[in-house]
Amino acid sequence: EAQVTQNPRYLITVTGKKLTVTCSQNMNHEYMSWYRQDPGLGLRQIYYSMNVEVTDKGDVPEGYKVSRKEKRNFPLILESPSPNQTSLYFCASSSRRGSRYLDKNIQYFGAGTRLSVL
Amino acid sequence: AQSVTQLDSQVPVFEEAPVELRCNYSSSVSVYLFWYVQYPNQGLQLLLKYLSGSTLVKGINGFEAEFNKSQTSFHLRKPSVHISDTAEYFCAVEGDSSYKLIFGSGTRLLVRP
Numbered sequence: 001e002a003q004v005t006q007n008p009r010y011l012i013t014v015t016g017k018k019l020t021v022t023c024s025q026n027m028n029h030e031y032m033s034w035y036r037q038d039p040g041l042g043l044r045q046i047y048y049s050m051n052v053e054v055t056d057k058g059d060v061p062e063g064y065k066v067s068r069k070e071k072r073n074f075p076l077i078l079e080s081p082s083p084n085q086t087s088l089y090f091c092a093s094s095s096r097r098g099s100r101y102l103d104k105n106i107q108y109f110g111a112g113t114r115l116s117v118l
Numbered sequence: 119a120q121s122v123t124q125l126d127s128q129v130p131v132f133e134e135a136p137v138e139l140r141c142n143y144s145s146s147v148s149v150y151l152f153w154y155v156q157y158p159n160q161g162l163q164l165l166l167k168y169l170s171g172s173t174l175v176k177g178i179n180g181f182e183a184e185f186n187k188s189q190t191s192f193h194l195r196k197p198s199v200h201i202s203d204t205a206e207y208f209c210a211v212e213g214d215s216s217y218k219l220i221f222g223s224g225t226r227l228l229v230r231p
Contacts, residue, residue: 035221040223041223042124042221043221107164107219110161111160112160112161
């Protein structure tokens, strides 16, 4: 089954304790992205990756890091979490190849990771 | 810069009534438009998309949307809603030369019996 898998689904941590949220996709997609969802703000892009070893900042990258060492994985790293990073996080992937009328450009989302930083 | 406005944060409606969720976008380039649905405690699922061609787009679960370039709108409609349609709906836009998806703030559809 084609899917984007995030772990953990729920996480409570304390300020300053480094954490990693993992994201893995099994669709051989080139493009992967991280979003955070906050009430009234919709989803905002944190970082994205066009392919292995190619990453770039989105709209709200401060306080986050990412890496793309393998095509299927795109972990989100919070080196020193703060309470303002309490949010719902989504990983997404999409294909940048093929016809625009098929699967291309459609982003597939993981189930989300709800993070609370105390 | 591109942006998406969803004018209604919440839309209450009775079961079997029609519904329209409004979405307006701003962009100086050609765009691709999407509606995603988020059921409680789940990720986002694609409802429908407009890439080009016919301006009336049909999606899953009986939803449809109409792309109106002159009004820069992409409103979502369903002629008869069910309780199971209760969810949050997000409109999103992607530019022709950009891989970035810009989301609106979302509209919570609340279907009452």
